[in-house]
Amino acid sequence: MGKALIIGAGGVASVCIHKCCQNPDVFEEICIASRTKSKCDALKEKLDGGKTKISTAQVNADNVDELIALINSFKPDVVINLALPYQDLTIMDACLATKVNYVDTANYEPLDTAKFEYSWQWAYRERFEKAGIIALLGSGFDPGVTGVFSAYAMKHQFDEINYIDILDCNAGDHGYPFATNFNPEINIREVSAKGSYIEDGKWVETEPMEIKRVYDFPEIGKKDMYLLHHEELESLALNIKGIKRIRFFMTFGQSYLTHLKCLENVGMTSIEPIDFEGKKIVPLQFLKAVLPDPASLGPRTVGKTNIGCIFIGKKDGKEKTYYLYNVCDHQECYKEVGSQAISYTTGVPAMIGAAMLLTGKWNKPGVHNIEEFDPDPFMDALNQFGLPWKESFNPDLVE
Ligand code: NDP
Numbered sequence: 001m002g003k004a005l006i007i008g009a010g011g012v013a014s015v016c017i018h019k020c021c022q023n024p025d026v027f028e029e030i031c032i033a034s035r036t037k038s039k040c041d042a043l044k045e046k047l048d049g050g051k052t053k054i055s056t057a058q059v060n061a062d063n064v065d066e067l068i069a070l071i072n073s074f075k076p077d078v079v080i081n082l083a084l085p086y087q088d089l090t091i092m093d094a095c096l097a098t099k100v101n102y103v104d105t106a107n108y109e110p111l112d113t114a115k116f117e118y119s120w121q122w123a124y125r126e127r128f129e130k131a132g133i134i135a136l137l138g139s140g141f142d143p144g145v146t147g148v149f150s151a152y153a154m155k156h157q158f159d160e161i162n163y164i165d166i167l168d169c170n171a172g173d174h175g176y177p178f179a180t181n182f183n184p185e186i187n188i189r190e191v192s193a194k195g196s197y198i199e200d201g202k203w204v205e206t207e208p209m210e211i212k213r214v215y216d217f218p219e220i221g222k223k224d225m226y227l228l229h230h231e232e233l234e235s236l237a238l239n240i241k242g243i244k245r246i247r248f249f250m251t252f253g254q255s256y257l258t259h260l261k262c263l264e265n266v267g268m269t270s271i272e273p274i275d276f277e278g279k280k281i282v283p284l285q286f287l288k289a290v291l292p293d294p295a296s297l298g299p300r301t302v303g304k305t306n307i308g309c310i311f312i313g314k315k316d317g318k319e320k321t322y323y324l325y326n327v328c329d330h331q332e333c334y335k336e337v338g339s340q341a342i343s344y345t346t347g348v349p350a351m352i353g354a355a356m357l358l359t360g361k362w363n364k365p366g367v368h369n370i371e372e373f374d375p376d377p378f379m380d381a382l383n384q385f386g387l388p389w390k391e392s393f394n395p396d397l398v399e
Contacts, residue, residue, distance in 0.1 A: 209252075
């Protein structure tokens with residue numbers, strides 16, 4: 001049905017590419033393009049020979065002209081951005097110039113400020129609408145499936161949703177004292193930032209890891225979780241009817257937190273460049289270079305993830321609670337696509353989001369967050385492509 005240009009060849013891209021190849025009726029042809037072409041070639045070598053035709057290319061996604069030239073030569077129907085959040089705007093610019101649909105999994109972040117919000121990408125709304133193309137923002141798990149879950153709950157279970165708690169539990173153990181499950185630089189920027197949540201239409205800010213709760217996760221058990229700022233809070237508070245409060249919690253083990261604190265205390269998580277032996281280096285980028293590559297954690301990670309949303313709202317005048325979640329097993333993912341569950345739970349929805357656009361199931365020009373589309377075909381595809389969801393009408397609530 002179409003051609004996809006996939007930018008990036010890291011952990012998430014690898015899963016997305018495996019999944020495109022499992023869905024060849026929709027993904028007839030893909031081009032894998034990234035900064036390091038050898039990584040694209042390695043993925044092609046692994047997956048070539050099936051029904052989906054694969055090619056590769058080298059591209060610097062910070063350079064709009066290079067992106068435009070690549071898009072003009074490959075002529076994709078959709079560009080799936082699985083590079084880093086720093087490249088969102090240049091890739092959107094190239095999609096606008098060539099009138100091609102755009103999908104990503106993380107909102108734009110400027111390289112020199114650890115700050116992520118949608119304003120930069122929402123500023124493209126009118127231009128995408130006028131060009132008749134779609135930018136689908138945040139088609140990973142969180143953001144991504146959490147937005148689809150919210151739209152589904154709104155459509156089928158509630159007249160209004162007043163409270164959402166998004167709970168992200170990774171109970172996987174990779175055996176290292178400290179490693180991150182996706183790009184270490186992006187991950188550490190996210191978890192060392194101040195926390196925040198939305199209450200009564202206003203952001204409430206907390207110190208990093210200030211708010212801790214314990215939650216008994218289905219199929220996992222009790223885990224410590226901490227309130228973080230997360231990008232989907234911003235869009236869901238606008239797009240879901242009746243929201244009074246929306247929060248995001250992520251689980252962290254004690255070893256991870258102790259190492260993070262220590263790295264912070266010695267300045268290793270800083271993004272301010274320093275002089276080192278006559279060269280400017282960014283401590284966090286140096287730290288990334290010495291930490292394990294998340295893509296290498298697959299074979300050694302055991303355990304499960306449970307990510308989902310607890311909704312409290314009203315249906316027919318009565319208060320109601322509803323919990324939608326997915327449980328994913330690290331080793332099962334590894335057996336299927338050679339990656340751990342964090343890359344898996346992001347790469348699968350990235351493929352599904354692009355498939356929604358390629359099949360025309362989602363067809364609304366402009367820049368949209370995922371919860372703005374009909375959730376039903378996406379929910380069906382989650383069951384079909386390895387992320388089945390479960391529901392509970394009587395969940396434990398978060399204080
Ligand atoms: P990786 O670091 O494993 O992969 C990033 C890839 O992008 C690498 O192949 C890298 O190339 C490439 N890249 C980086 N800069 C450029 C550039 N300027 N030009 C071309 N290619 C470039 O990251 P992940 O796969 O772990 O994460 C990918 C994205 O997914 C991130 O944006 C992350 O925030 C997002 N994510 C979203 C989640 C969600 O649930 N919504 C959860 C987890 C991640 P090279 O190999 O040369 O370094």
